[in-house]
Each structure stands twice: as structure tokens, then as C-alpha cells.
Amino acid sequence: AQTVTQSQPEMSVQEAETVTLSCTYDTSESNYYLFWYKQPPSRQMILVIRQEAYKQQNATENRFSVNFQKAAKSFSLKISDSQLGDTAMYFCAFMNPLGTYKYIFGTGTRLKVLA
Amino acid sequence: DTAVSQTPKYLVTQMENDKSIKCEQNLGHDTMYWYKQDSKKFLKIMFSYNNKELIINETVPNRFSPKSPDKAHLNLHINSLELGDSAVYFCASRGTSGEIYEQYFGPGTRLTVT
Numbered sequence: 001a002q003t004v005t006q007s008q009p010e011m012s013v014q015e016a017e018t019v020t021l022s023c024t025y026d027t028s029e030s031n032y033y034l035f036w037y038k039q040p041p042s043r044q045m046i047l048v049i050r051q052e053a054y055k056q057q058n059a060t061e062n063r064f065s066v067n068f069q070k071a072a073k074s075f076s077l078k079i080s081d082s083q084l085g086d087t088a089m090y091f092c093a094f095m096n097p098l099g100t101y102k103y104i105f106g107t108g109t110r111l112k113v114l115a
Numbered sequence: 116d117t118a119v120s121q122t123p124k125y126l127v128t129q130m131e132n133d134k135s136i137k138c139e140q141n142l143g144h145d146t147m148y149w150y151k152q153d154s155k156k157f158l159k160i161m162f163s164y165n166n167k168e169l170i171i172n173e174t175v176p177n178r179f180s181p182k183s184p185d186k187a188h189l190n191l192h193i194n195s196l197e198l199g200d201s202a203v204y205f206c207a208s209r210g211t212s213g214e215i216y217e218q219y220f221g222p223g224t225r226l227t228v229t
Contacts, residue, residue: 033216039156043203045220089156095216100171101146101209103218105158 006106023092138206
């Protein structure tokens, strides 16, 4: 069974600095999708970035980028130029597109951006 | 227009009552999900429907029953509510545009059982 592990329950970063959130996963599949979701205090789940496992190039979305290491089964999120609005829970998620399209979420990392 | 909507957003009820949460998506997606987020923020899948057919049914008490009258709607009915059912329940739908399997979440329903 696939699992997703986020080993950092809480992190903090100074405004304008860079922070990296870790995520590892376990799967025997070769084709899958990985996601980072943000949940601010409003509780709305917002997609931050996605990565297709068959693509070697790391995904980027403005200040957000990932370091995808397929062999190591690692999918970390880097936030550059951190802003106060980045304060949120961040969830890493795995999805296998074969079968039931089930998404498996990590336990989350609470990120606080300090002024 | 809201992509995925849920009603109600807040629900406070007493133990042993029966309640329903409704979810609607206007994205034209075929697949919808229900998740439960507990007090520790852990997000766990409960059910998934694809075009009105149940395709994921996790280990959930049978007091929880999903119903999908059409592919744009997925409702969650809970019988005989218990204190442990207090949580935030999220509905989501999944896109299939190209190869991007992005989930779109509703705003969540905070259920409090007293």
C-alpha cells in the first residue's frame, strides 16, 4: 500500500526567506502524480503545485518549486521569498492513476511565516 | 461561480441525530470524493463516486452513507451521530483534462456533535 510521510509537523520561516518542506512516499508503481496542497486558516484546500512522475523536470509555480527525486521517493516543496500569506498547513499527496484514483495525503506540516 | 460547493458550512447537532451534507460541482467532472479531516488535521478519504458509481469505500462505519443522484452531486448522510464524528468534511471533484488529475475541494463542513 502506498504511504506518504511528512516528517516536519511544524516549521517557521522569516518573511522573505526560503523554506523547504519535506515529503517522502512509498510505492511500487512507476507512474503516479504528486501534489502539494495548502490549507490556510480559512480551511479551504488549495492546490499549490503538481508533478507527474514520468516528467524528470521539477515543477515550478511562481515562488513555489519542488525537488522531485524519484529514485529516493522524495518530493519536497521549496517556498522562496516567503510571505505572511503563506502561513498555512501544507499537505503532500500521492495519486496512482490506475484503478480507483485514490489520493493519499500526508499528515501535514504547519508553516508559520514570521514578520 | 463556485466550482465545488457544500451545504451547510457549519452543522451543530446532538448525539443520535441524523444529518446530511450536500455537495455540488459545476466543473463537469465525473469523479467526486468525501474526506474527513479530524482535529489533528489528518485528511482521510471516505468515499469516491465515478459517474454515480461507488468506486472507493474505505473503512467507514455504516452509519455513513453516500448518495450520488447524478454526477454533479454527492451527498453524505450520517445516521445516529456520535461524538467522534465531529470533524471537518470535505467534498472534492477530480479533473481529467489532459493528464492532470487535479482535485478541486469544497469549502468544508464543520460538524460538531454535542
